[in-house]
Structure formats: C-alpha cells, structure tokens
Amino acid sequence: GQYLQLWHTISRTTLSAEPDRLSWKWNSRGAYSAKSAYIATFNGSTGCDAWKLTWKNWAPPCVRFFHWLANLDRCWTTDRLARRGLQHLVRCPLCDQDLETMHHLILACPFAPQIWYEVLHWLRLSCAPPDFSQRLVAH
Numbered sequence: 563g564q565y566l567q568l569w570h571t572i573s574r575t576t577l578s579a580e581p582d583r584l585s586w587k588w589n590s591r592g593a594y595s596a597k598s599a600y601i602a603t604f605n606g607s608t609g610c611d612a613w614k615l616t617w618k619n620w621a622p623p624c625v626r627f628f629h630w631l632a633n634l635d636r637c638w639t640t641d642r643l644a645r646r647g648l649q650h651l652v653r654c655p656l657c658d659q660d661l662e663t664m665h666h667l668i669l670a671c672p673f674a675p676q677i678w679y680e681v682l683h684w685l686r687l688s689c690a691p692p693d694f695s696q697r698l699v700a701h
C-alpha cells in the first residue's frame with residue numbers, strides 16, 4: 563500500500579536538471595526570515611478579542627489590572643500564598659468557611675452575591691448575577 567501511495571505521489575512530480583534548493587513556504591519569496599517564522603507560528607490559530615474585555619473598557623485602571631490578575635489567577639489569595647509557601651490564613655477572611663481562591667472570592671463566597679447585586683444595581687443592569695451553583699475547574 564505504501565509503495566502505491568509513493569508511486570502515486572511521485573507520478574505527479576516533474577524533475578528538472580536544475581540543482582535542488584530549499585524553499586521556505588511561509589513567504590512569497592521562498593526565503594526564510596525571522597518575521598515569516600514568527601507569523602507562521604500563528605498559522606491555523608484563531609484570533610480572540612477577549613483582551614478587550616479587560617483593557618478596552620471604561621473601568622478605572624486599577625479595576626482593569628485586578629481583572630487581568632484575577633483572570634490569570636495571579637491575585638494573592640490564600641491558596642496562592644500557600645502554594646508559594648508564604649504566610650497565609652487557613653480560610654477566607656470574609657466568611658471563614660472555605661479556602662480563599664479567586665473562584666471563591668468572586669463566585670462562591672457567601673458575600674459574593676451581595677457584592678454582585680450591589681455592582682449590578684449601581685450599573686443599573688437588570689441581569690442576574692453569575693450562577694453561584696456551578697464550580698469552575700481549576701487548571
């Protein structure tokens with residue numbers, strides 16, 4: 563089977579008397595460049611404008627920065643302090659019920675629904691706060 567597949571592939575190839583040369587397929591000249599290699603790394607990827615939610619909005623810079631850190635799970639919550647071997651509280655300092663993680667602070671803490679309600683009310687949005695019954699999987 564492999565022989566027939568190779569035969570089929572070769573049968574469409576035209577040989578010439580010119581010496582072989584390498585060709586870079588990621589630009590029109592066929593020559594390698596660092597720029598074309600960089601652009602090639604994104605071949606097949608899709609663009610994502612999620613960064614605009616964080617950086618292109620009217621929120622104050624400190625809020626945007628917090629959102630960015632929270633999205634990357636880089637805030638100094640107790641679980642992160644524990645992972646780094648730093649001094650930390652055992653439980654959430656607000657509710658004293660669970661380990662303080664970003665998920666807990668933003669969604670699962672018993673104080674979170676009230677904060678969400680206040681924020682949504684202040685923004686005059688009538689949408690429901692996030693679903694607190696679902697747990698996010700840490701990754």
Ligand SMILES: [Zn+2]
Pocket residue numbers: 654655656657658659660666667670671672673
């Ligand atoms: Zn809590």
